[in-house]
Amino acid sequence: MQKRKIIRRILDNITEKLLTISGAVTGIAILFITFFLFTEGAALFQSPQVEHGYALYVNSSNPVNTLQPEETKAIFDAEITNWNELGGKDGEIKIFRIDDAFQIYPESELGENYELLPAKLGEIISKEENILAFLPTQYAPQGAAVKALTAKNIQPKDYFLGKEWLPTATPVPLFGVLPLVLGTLLVSIVALLIALPLGLGVAIYLSELASDKQRRLLKHVIELLAGIPSVVYGFFGLVVLVPIVQKALNLPVGETAFTGSLLLAIMALPTIISVAEDALRNTPRAMREASLALGATQWQTIYRVVIPYAKSGISAAVVLGIGRAIGETMAVMMVTGNAAVMPQSLMESVRTIPATIAAELGEAPAGGAHYQALFLLGCILFVFTMIISISAEIISKKKNYKTH
Amino acid sequence: MNKRLSQQIAFIIFKLFGVLVVAILISILGFIIVNGISVINWEFLTAFPEEGMTTGGIFPAIVGTLYLIIGSLLFAFPLGVMSAIYTHEYAGKGWIVKTIRMMTNNLASIPSIVFGLFGMALFVNKLNFGDSIIAGSLTLGLLALPVIIRTTEEALKAVPNTYREASLALGATKLQTIKKVVIPAAMPNIITGLILSIGRVSGETAPILFTVAAYLLPQLPTGIFDQAMALPYHLYVLATSGTDLEASRPMAYGTALVLIMIVLTMNLLASFMRRKLENKRSK
Numbered sequence: 286m287q288k289r290k291i292i293r294r295i296l297d298n299i300t301e302k303l304l305t306i307s308g309a310v311t312g313i314a315i316l317f318i319t320f321f322l323f324t325e326g327a328a329l330f331q332s333p334q335v336e337h338g339y340a341l342y343v344n345s346s347n348p349v350n351t352l353q354p355e356e357t358k359a360i361f362d363a364e365i366t367n368w369n370e371l372g373g374k375d376g377e378i379k380i381f382r383i384d385d386a387f388q389i390y391p392e393s394e395l396g397e398n399y400e401l402l403p404a405k406l407g408e409i410i411s412k413e414e415n416i417l418a419f420l421p422t423q424y425a426p427q428g429a430a431v432k433a434l435t436a437k438n439i440q441p442k443d444y445f446l447g448k449e450w451l452p453t454a455t456p457v458p459l460f461g462v463l464p465l466v467l468g469t470l471l472v473s474i475v476a477l478l479i480a481l482p483l484g485l486g487v488a489i490y491l492s493e494l495a496s497d498k499q500r501r502l503l504k505h506v507i508e509l510l511a512g513i514p515s516v517v518y519g520f521f522g523l524v525v526l527v528p529i530v531q532k533a534l535n536l537p538v539g540e541t542a543f544t545g546s547l548l549l550a551i552m553a554l555p556t557i558i559s560v561a562e563d564a565l566r567n568t569p570r571a572m573r574e575a576s577l578a579l580g581a582t583q584w585q586t587i588y589r590v591v592i593p594y595a596k597s598g599i600s601a602a603v604v605l606g607i608g609r610a611i612g613e614t615m616a617v618m619m620v621t622g623n624a625a626v627m628p629q630s631l632m633e634s635v636r637t638i639p640a641t642i643a644a645e646l647g648e649a650p651a652g653g654a655h656y657q658a659l660f661l662l663g664c665i666l667f668v669f670t671m672i673i674s675i676s677a678e679i680i681s682k683k684k685n686y687k688t689h
Numbered sequence: 690m691n692k693r694l695s696q697q698i699a700f701i702i703f704k705l706f707g708v709l710v711v712a713i714l715i716s717i718l719g720f721i722i723v724n725g726i727s728v729i730n731w732e733f734l735t736a737f738p739e740e741g742m743t744t745g746g747i748f749p750a751i752v753g754t755l756y757l758i759i760g761s762l763l764f765a766f767p768l769g770v771m772s773a774i775y776t777h778e779y780a781g782k783g784w785i786v787k788t789i790r791m792m793t794n795n796l797a798s799i800p801s802i803v804f805g806l807f808g809m810a811l812f813v814n815k816l817n818f819g820d821s822i823i824a825g826s827l828t829l830g831l832l833a834l835p836v837i838i839r840t841t842e843e844a845l846k847a848v849p850n851t852y853r854e855a856s857l858a859l860g861a862t863k864l865q866t867i868k869k870v871v872i873p874a875a876m877p878n879i880i881t882g883l884i885l886s887i888g889r890v891s892g893e894t895a896p897i898l899f900t901v902a903a904y905l906l907p908q909l910p911t912g913i914f915d916q917a918m919a920l921p922y923h924l925y926v927l928a929t930s931g932t933d934l935e936a937s938r939p940m941a942y943g944t945a946l947v948l949i950m951i952v953l954t955m956n957l958l959a960s961f962m963r964r965k966l967e968n969k970r971s972k
Contacts, residue, residue, distance in 0.1 A: 304774055312790075314834065315796050489703050499707070515892070516715075583696060646898070
């Protein structure tokens with residue numbers, strides 16, 4: 286008897302410990318997520334600007350010592366063709382790649398394992414004053430007149446303020462997130478502009494006008510709308526909304542920022558409606574009655590008394606609606622066309638942060654600069670949504686005591 | 690007169706908005722049901738995709754989703770419930786508990802693609818699970834955790850304090866009270882949370898993109914370290930990257946309908962249960 290009691294007490298003790306541990310684990314899960322995202326993401330700034338395993342070499346008589354990523358890209362895109370544009374001597378830039386070496390020398394001259402290649406490359410670079418050679422560091426050219434350009438790491442300002450997202454470009458991938466950030470904000474804010482009047486109207490209808498039966502019906506409808514998986518919304522958008530937008534606005538393609546906003550507006554509706562309705566309902570009855578007793582109509586009461594009173598709750602609805610829109614991945618990816626360029630108009634294709642992650646992570650080799658750049662995008666998204674959810678919490682806690 | 694008129698106009702607009710929201714739902718559901726219903730038959734549900742996913746069925750995707758539901762909730766349900774019991778019944782009101790609760794709340798607001806990133810970094814790469822059912826389940830489980838915790842906490846909150854006090858007064862320990870009194874009373878509500886999270890887990894695509902989902906598999910997964918197909922990802926593939934998009938459209942409609950049926954049935958079941966409980970309580 287005594288023994289069983291002790292065993293039971295030990296078991297109980299273990300159970301209580303388990304409960305404590307579970308509480309702690311779920312609490313720190315978010316810290317864990319943050320830690321992983323940020324360590325992977327921050328590693329980007331330890332990655333070299335030039336494609337991993339490669340370097341740029343010039344003739345040592347060349348005064349240019351370093352190139353900005355944009356400059357390198359412009360050279361390889363043939364937008365910059367003369368060294369004098371880069372502060373060097375006048376002379377046409379001659380781009381040289383490893384493949385070119387095989388054109389010049391037959392494989393037999395390079396040795397069985399290409400052990401003679403570095404010397405040959407050095408020879409070429411020494412001979413050509415205006416050369417810019419993009420070569421694997423494994424075969425780093427050897428020669429007296431060879432100079433390697435300073436290999437800088439990717440700079441935070443190139444990432445956060447860069448205007449071009451070309452993650453797979455060679456020799457220098459560009460990770461400028463500005464087009465993605467702006468694309469995300471554009472799509473989400475327009476979605477909110479569409480969803481807010483609609484959602485607020487429905488919330489007012491629900492809390493002030495609807496009969497019990499209508500209310501119950503609408504509540505069900507909103508619940509179902511909130512439950513539809515985002516990939517189904519995306520499919521609906523792709524098959525129905527895209528052609529409609531294309532025809533109605535007479536566009537070359539229907540996959541635009543506007544289509545994304547339209548779809549996101551529908552998806553944000555349930556959040557906006559339910560949060561705003563809660564806020565409207567919380568307006569004390571006495572305030573409504575006082576207003577009505579003064580001879581105001583029901584509508585005057587709503588927009589002069591109820592809405593001002595519920596202002597903070599409505600703001601929370603707005604903020605949460607944006608939060609829902611910013612993080613949405615699948616639906617947006619399926620209808621916005623995903624062109625990673627600075628958004629110029631609503632009627633063009635854009636690409637959002639989540640869509641970029643979803644579309645590219647599969648192809649980015651783990652641990653590479655592209656992979657890290659995508660994780661850093663995840664960090665940006667994470668910070669956005671954290672700010673949003675915390676500010677929603679603060680706003681909805683703030684009471685409106687002000688009296689006029 | 691003027692103010693009456695403006696009221697009438699405003700109210701008509703609000704009513705129209707309400708009708709519009711209903712119309713949106715009906716058009717989405719109607720569109721998928723009308724196009725999908727003719728595709729669904731026994732073969733569609735039990736056969737493998739054939740001829741570049743233009744005919745055949747979606748059996749492996751259904752099975753994959755089932756595995757993911759079971760796997761994720763096997764991990765998230767006990768953890769979530771226990772964590773909620775701890776924060777609600779044991780933890781005091783100190784700053785630690787407050788921070789934990791705030792963090793759990795914020796967990797719910799993290800976009801699902803970020804969970805996918807995390808799952809890939811930790812489970813797939815660091816722990817070397819590879820693209821596998823276990824990696825996908827753990828990622829999805831993390832996503833379901835806030836849902837389970839929140840519903841469980843609400844369930845515990847709904848148990849009247851007099852129950853606890855009566856049990857304690859009879860000499861039961863705190864743990865006995867929780868096991869024998871609080872949990873049985875809260876159980877139906879906790880189950881509602883479980884059902885809700887099944888709906889959530891089965892519809893998510895972004896977290897499984899890089900942790901488990903396979904484009905097409907010739908056979909069913911045989912263990913927890915295998916890749917699996919899943920309904921939401923299969924729908925995405927059929928809609929955007931199949932070999933012949935036009936020819937696989939009917940398959941996509943069918944998949945969308947099956948997916949929607951699973952998710953909405955779960956949601957309706959949960960709200961039905963909740964309403965029933967509310968009625969019982971108010972009596």
